[in-house]
Amino acid sequence: MKIFISILFVVLLVWASISAAEKIRVSVTNYNMSYLAAGVAAKRGFFKEEGLDVEIVRMNANVAMSSLISGDVDYTMIFASVIRAAMRGIPLKVIAVLIDSPPYAFTRPEITAMKALKGKTVGIGVYGSSNDIIARMMLERSGIDPDKETKLVAFGSDGARFAALKEGLVEAAIIAPPADAQARKFGLNVLARANDLFKFPHIGLGTTNKKLQERNEEVVRVIRAFIKANRFVRDHRQESINVLVDWGRTQKEDAIASYDSTWQVFSPDGTMPDDGMRLVIDDAQKALKATRTFAINEVADAGPLREAQRTLGIKSK
DSSP states (O other), rough: HHHHHHHHHHHHHHHHHHHEEEEEEEESSSSGEEEEEEEHHHTTTHHHHHHEEEEEOOOOOOHHHHHHHHHHHHHHHHHHHHHHHHHTTEEEEEEEEEEOOOOOOOESSSSSSGGGGTOOEEEETTTTTTTHHHHHHHTTTTTOOOSOOOOOEEEOHHHHHOOOOOTTTTTTEOOOTTHHHHHHHHEEEEEEHHHHHHOOOOOOEEHHHHHHHHHHHHHHHHHHHHHHHHHHHHHHHHHHHHHHHHHOOHHHHHHHHHHHHGGGBBBOOOOOOOHHHHHHHHHHHHHHHSSSOOOOOOOBBBBHHHHHHHHHHHOOO
């Protein structure tokens, strides 16, 4: 009887702990390397450590934004979309940066320097997409005017761009991991990586102004869980690859290639760098044809991030 009562007591304690955890929903666009922090936070118990019961929901960007605004999800990792929404007057803010530079790379056989792309045809994904923007910025920083001195052609997926390279339809293409590793197997050169040239926050966290005002303490715990996850990704290669294989349903070889090409751009502290934020905002202003300049604090709230950093013993930058 005593054994039964002891077991019942333990079960009740576990049930009470689960019931006490705050249930929240976080949206991502894919279960892949870019969003691995969410998978790691879930699989390695960082959400649970913070008293959070988190559902990670896969959504495309426009559905994720409407769901965030309506309250169907509590947070999103689709960083640039939150900034653009805030610039349109929607009460949202970004609250942390998780990947501070995109891991895109230019590849091409024979060519060994970015400057040699002047006058060449370059394959991108979709006009106006993040890889289009990053390709233009990489060309500009290599001294090439992307509008006048190259021809950018949209091919869609990484696979389609990779095929265009192999078939000689373009002289170069911008691709993301693990396609860059696959490209090297076919004798293609990685000319440059975006993260070697500039900071351009790529993945992060965003939420509503209402959440920030009414549930600030929860926001701090969410950020803290993601910072822990990012640090785990940076420090534990094999375990992170295992999570990517399991959570992301990724082939082991692709998971290894993705991790090795990307782990360096996982922010160790969630900081939203002013220079990178300015680039994202300036790009959004052009896309939205905004008639005024937006300040960083109009689209971002760093207060909860600073508190999360403080409680983790991280010095705010």
